[in-house]
Amino acid sequence: MSDFLFPLAVNLDRAEVVIIGGGSVAERKAGKLLEANAAVTIVAPELSGGLKKLWEENKVGWKQKEGEPEDLKNAWLIISASGDKAAQQMIAGHKHPWQLVNGADNPSIGNVAFPASFKEDGVQISVSSGSNKPASVKEWKHYLQRLVKKQ
Ligand SMILES: C[C@@]1(CC(=O)O)c2cc3[nH]c(cc4nc(cc5[nH]c(cc(n2)[C@H]1CCC(=O)O)[C@@](C)(CC(=O)O)[C@@H]5CCC(=O)O)C(CC(=O)O)=C4CCC(=O)O)c(CCC(=O)O)c3CC(=O)O
Numbered sequence: 001m002s003d004f005l006f007p008l009a010v011n012l013d014r015a016e017v018v019i020i021g022g023g024s025v026a027e028r029k030a031g032k033l034l035e036a037n038a039a040v041t042i043v044a045p046e047l048s049g050g051l052k053k054l055w056e057e058n059k060v061g062w063k064q065k066e067g068e069p070e071d072l073k074n075a076w077l078i079i080s081a082s083g084d085k086a087a088q089q090m091i092a093g094h095k096h097p098w099q100l101v102n103g104a105d106n107p108s109i110g111n112v113a114f115p116a117s118f119k120e121d122g123v124q125i126s127v128s129s130g131s132n133k134p135a136s137v138k139e140w141k142h143y144l145q146r147l148v149k150k151q
């Protein structure tokens with residue numbers, strides 16, 4: 001991933017998002033994407049409890065298998081969240097150049113990252129490190145939240 005990421009605020013309404021992996025990381029990403037009304041499909045042999053519930057409630061799709069090139073075809077955004085090297089290589093090798101990839105389990109295969117965000121008074125405030133510093137962006141988010149609340 002480049003060390004400069006362009007901040008773009010995106011409308012995800014009904015956008016096709018494919019998540020390869022069905023564990024706790026996939027569950028956190030799916031939760032945020034559903035808030036934005038994206039159309040989320042999980043590809044994974046097994047699902048976490050939270051994702052299983054979302055699938056039972058018809059809120060996400062589920063292909064119960066390992067990720068394959070075919071699964072990426074219609075995705076606007078692909079999220080790599082399996083922690084499986086073979087799946088990461090499959091995504092890096094088969095994604096189209098115009099597709100967005102979030103390398104949640106391996107930032108080097110991705111071109112987009114999820115910032116740490118909060119909303120206050122109708123304004124969304126997002127923090128991104130431009131590299132891979134999730135703990136640092138989380139601290140900045142908490143600092144900014146405290147600052148905004150004081151006023
Ligand atoms: C590159 C990036 C790609 C991406 O995922 O988009 C990425 C990558 C990785 N994160 C890792 C660890 C954790 N990340 C979190 C949490 C968050 N991570 C987020 C973003 C990003 N994480 C992107 C960069 C953002 C930037 O720097 O600008 C946030 C902001 C947004 C979100 O995820 O939604 C959200 C906080 C939101 C908030 O609080 O608001 C927690 C949980 C926690 O801290 O509570 C843990 C510890 C989990 C544990 O240990 O249990 C690991 C190590 C894996 C390992 O070593 O095992 C990798 C991969 C690697 O480094 O290889």
Ligand SMILES: NC(=O)C1=CN([C@@H]2O[C@H](COP(=O)(O)OP(=O)(O)OC[C@H]3O[C@@H](n4cnc5c(N)ncnc54)[C@H](O)[C@@H]3O)[C@@H](O)[C@H]2O)C=CC1
Nearest residue numbers: 021022023024025044045046066067082083084087104105
């Ligand atoms: N970006 C972030 O915020 C964070 C990233 N991570 C990284 O993300 C990865 C996943 O973490 P967890 O969700 O906690 O793991 P987990 O072990 O709970 O879940 C892994 C999931 O991937 C599935 N899977 C395994 N091989 C697969 C394949 N070939 N195709 C499709 N699905 C497959 C499993 O069935 C399971 O559903 C780890 O590599 C970890 O290092 C971890 C914490 C935070």
